[in-house]
Amino acid sequence: MSNERNVNGADNKKEQLEQFTTDDRHKKMTTNQGLKVSEDEFSLKAGERGPTIMEDFHFREKMTHFDHERIPERIVHARGYAAHGEFQVYHSMKEYTKAGFLQDPDKTTPVFVRFSTVAGSKGSGELARDARGFATKFYTEEGNYDLVGNNIPVFFIQDAIKFPDLVHALKPEPHNEMPQAATAHDTFWDFVANNQESAHMVMWAMSDRAIPRSFRMMEGFGVHTFRFVNEEGKSHFVKFHWKPILGTHSVVWDEAQKLNGKDPDFHRRDLWEAIEAGDYPEYELGVQMIPEEDEFKFDFDILDPTKLWPEEDVPVQLIGKMTLNRNVDNVFAETEQVAFHPGHVVPGIDFTNDPLLQGRLFSYTDTQLIRLGGPNFHELPINRPVCPFHNNQRDGYGRQTINRGPVSYHNNSLAQNTPETSTEEEGGYKHYDEKVDGHKIRARSGSFKDHFSQATLFWNSMSKAEKEHMINAFSFELGKVENTSVREQVVEMFSHVSTELTHGFAKAIGVEPPKEKEITVTKSSPALSQENTAKRPETRKVAVIVGKGFNGAELQTVVNTLKREGIHAEILSNTLGTVKGSDGVELAVDQTFLTADSVLFDAVYAVTGSEEDKSFYKKAVLFVYEAFSHFKPIGATQEGQKLLEVDEMKHSPGVIIEDEPQEFANQFIDAIASHRFWNRKVL
């Protein structure tokens, strides 16, 4: 297709992609040359029982294509899932940036977002303890803008030259390729202890943030400090945030481990199903801004990617909203072939000298060359800008554009010196003309040397439950580290962050807690705790345990009320088919005790039925107990109350027992919105 099209609005990208989309159903089968195929089951042989012959071009074409179906997986972020959507700014950001897509609240910009884990291979379980990638491609009229972030606002290292070392340490160990998608092993923790700038991010990685409930319920961060530049050339330092409308929520570690077995696709299924159901995930775009002249007013270096800007000091302004509203048609063509790059910017957005960002600007194009097989990956449908693109670049593997005419150089006279460059006024990208003056030196700035203060800030900001989870996470991860010296080094390192923390896990990993260090940071940032996030019931999944002889009228009232709140109730019973209530009502069963598991749900509503036998109760009791032990809301009415075997459960927070159906439903919905009941005593 021509790249001359210049259509506007959120449908641009969809229309563009449709021109490359094909539906093979009800069509005649052909070879790739368009030749109709008469037989696709038997290769061409010399006799029915003889050898296959070379002449069989159909066999050769089919087999060759198959043999080449795979491309290298991403070196990091291999396991990912994506969706299409649109972005709209709330009000013009003209005062701060000239970026076209941030000017007009009536304009929608198409986006493509890929979420990912970092460490695991393409087929690994999605509930690994890990950072999550949150990469957004905005198809703007001024070219593609990529915000290639994570769900953690800081990074392990301060200089990109250490990235290969970090990744070698966190990937499976090379001698035995274990463990998959996990940092619970010697090389990772050896790297941590010997690269102490990692302290802050390790705190995040050991927190609940690293095991999100859903891609729809996690924040995103651009991590680096970027620049906004306005028409007048004035620059503001800026940090980007994505804030999910549903709030930031996590699962518990035991649940995460079980989920990886019960449904290793849990996060992608959640995203896919939400979009198919019309529960479109929404995120607000937030920015923190610091005027150029305030660069040195902070007690940390704002160019240091291991530091965040506490929201209480530099408030996040919400400037727009992104809605993901369309699943991909083909995962390989779109999700696998999408190529992100922090260097894909538009006028009004610029870089800073953050040494991690500077190195990323090299790495991303480089990796696409091997991954996507050459320099023409920008021509793949998912990567094409929606605005025209013209230059003198030519040829290379897989070239699709047919550039007309003899001229492919600049300057020229034969084509009147076109394609021509644009002035800044015409939209030509001009780098911010920051003055740079220095000696060539391989060094770290002294202002980057405080590795612990913000790690302590993070710890201070956690709720009691979050702290407990972190202590457990350190105990688990380091418990898998075989080398005693590495365990000791890590304990020593984190004793500079918090005595409470290190005393919490040192014993569990067989290390003597070190002498108490003097830690002076007392500050906390409430915005860092998930306790303070938005809590809403919409889109949550409830398992409704129903058995023969249930009370149909009551169940209907409750389920209808849940539905009105946007909660998804799935009927779970002993077998598929239908289950009959005492009043003759018949319900279709969605799941059985075999196909489902409590870890797949946010809450359990126990109803059962008067005619069920012991074996049903046994399975149902276990199901309810597991949800209870993961601090989930439990509702119990009718016979369902018998599933709360231990009396103490009945009086626990988040366990709703109530005879009046409407009142029960209301209380249960409030409990579902609360997500988890951390103050529950798990028996």
Ligand code: HDD
């Ligand atoms: Fe990176 C992929 C995020 C540091 C080199 N990175 C990648 C993806 C995300 C991030 C979300 C997946 C994109 C997708 O879905 O296709 N990376 C980050 C963040 C970082 C970061 C938030 C720190 C702030 N990355 C980083 C450094 C380097 C890289 C320092 C190297 C110098 N990252 C890559 C890469 C990848 C990548 C090797 C692998 C696949 C790809 O680029 O397209 O080039």
